[in-house]
Amino acid sequence: MTVIESQTPSRTNSPLPRAVITLVLIAVGFFLPRLLGGTSVAYSTLTTIAIFAVMCYGVDIVLSYLGEVSLGHTLFWAIGGYTAANLSVKYGLDGWTTALATIAFCLAAALFLGAVTLRTREFVFSLVTYAAAVVAYEVAFNWDAIGGSDGIVGIAALKLPLGVATFSGASQEDLWPVAFALLLLTLAFIARFRRSRLGTTALMVQMNPALAASLGVDPRKVRLAVFVISAPITGLAGWLYAYQRAYVGPDMFESYFLVMMLTAVVLIGRRILVGPLIGTALLIAQQNLLSLGGDWNKIILGSVLAIVLIFWPTGLAGLFRRFSKSKF
């Protein structure tokens, strides 16, 4: 799995057309639900895709750039959901406050887990993150003060006071701009991360550990830093998911979300900026529009994950590249 994505030449050359293309894509993206008919199904499906894509980007940072597997991101996903639900239902706090609290809790949880596993081997890190999610499930299931086995129902609509006006996301159509904005912010963050010192160092640790060591990089500290910044991304997705469903419960820990995150990242190919977004869109489209029932959907999702990694480790993008090369 040591294939570095080669930058396509057209991407780096001219900055102005690139900015224009990006703006056009953003505009098209924003009006996409209306272009697809403007029905509530279009809005809710696209909102779900945006939320799930953000969820996947948390795992993407760790898996693509660090090359390690976090199996505990359902924990951050649930932290976001539970924070939004508890603070808004019990204390009537607005969306900004619950979002800030989500970020704070996710950073704290990731810092704790990362620090505890700092001196262990890589797969112990995966084991412990997975175990952490299972344990958190047990706690969420048994602790009635934060919802218990029934969860929390009746979360009020998302309220985001913006100076004089207050944004209120009561319906799926109202939530779409928030989900879209969160997705754009996440994409901008990932794009920035890819060029940052931490991002390039993480990639170096993954691709050439010997070089990294000779430059005095401690791979464990890099792992901790990347893990910690990845947590609030998935957490914020869970935060918005709570408002979208108006309910949170222990089902946020289901392995579905974990398998979904990993599949969306590897399906298109790792280290591709829009890869997880396209992967999420394809998978959600299958589950929502071409569903074969819960058990068959599980078989499909799990098989996609296993088959892609076994046969096309560079994902559909790598397959496409190989295919288009062989023609010339």
Place this chain on the structure above:
Amino acid sequence: MNVAQQIINGLVLGSGYACIALGWTILLGVARLVNFAHGQLYMLGAFVTWFAIAKIGLPYPVAILAAMIVLALLGALMQTAMMRLVMTQNLTSLMIVTLGLGYVLQGGSALLFGGNPQTLPGTLARAKVDLGPLWFTWQDVLVLAVTLALYGVVWLFTQKTRYGSVIRAVAEDPKLAELFGVNARVVYLLVFVFECSAVALGAALVAPRSPILTSMGFNEVIMTFVVVVLGGIGSIGGALLAGLGLGLFTAFFGAFVAPAYTTAAAFALLLALLVIRPAGLATK
């Protein structure tokens, strides 16, 4: 709630943990591979046993054998599919692939066996033994005896025989081992097949104690993680001790502190250990 009964409960729980963790210990310690489908394989082993007893009408010992054979075949299939990743020692991808395959097994089992909880009939789980105020079942005795015997045999096999050293040589450096005429693929295949039948045996012995569900998956065997890491990755004696110790800890914590949070407590124990001794208890 007396202490002697809790010690018995602890040994009962602990031998179950150790029994289920044996396959993982061998896979991780001897072949340096991981398998995140372990929980679903446990579930499948339990359901194949249940199916053989309740639907086909086989006696319990034959049903155990059937479960071991079915899981061994499945293991061979899985390992053959993953062979390229195994030979390149791509642990990252192996973790994710096995997780995906586990999810497939979960969906497939729900289709095959239905979504209802089942209990295994015809086992020794109801054969109660009373010793004054203390009690346990013959099933518990069976689990403990088989676990101790298995750990003994596996320890002798891996540490004292030529085959054991061949397996360890492959784990150390598959390419180098192949230069010496060892077929690393076959060794990996056999170790993985062993893991799958070991977990089937563990499931057939341990699962009769409680109702089984196709969705139980990894939550059921989260203790396997704790046992394997506590015991010091791959140490056979360490895993047995960690399993029994964890069983005692769980029994006492459940009886005297809070039964709902035993897994959380075991996890807290694991985290504390990782800080104090990152390589596990067995290492010096």
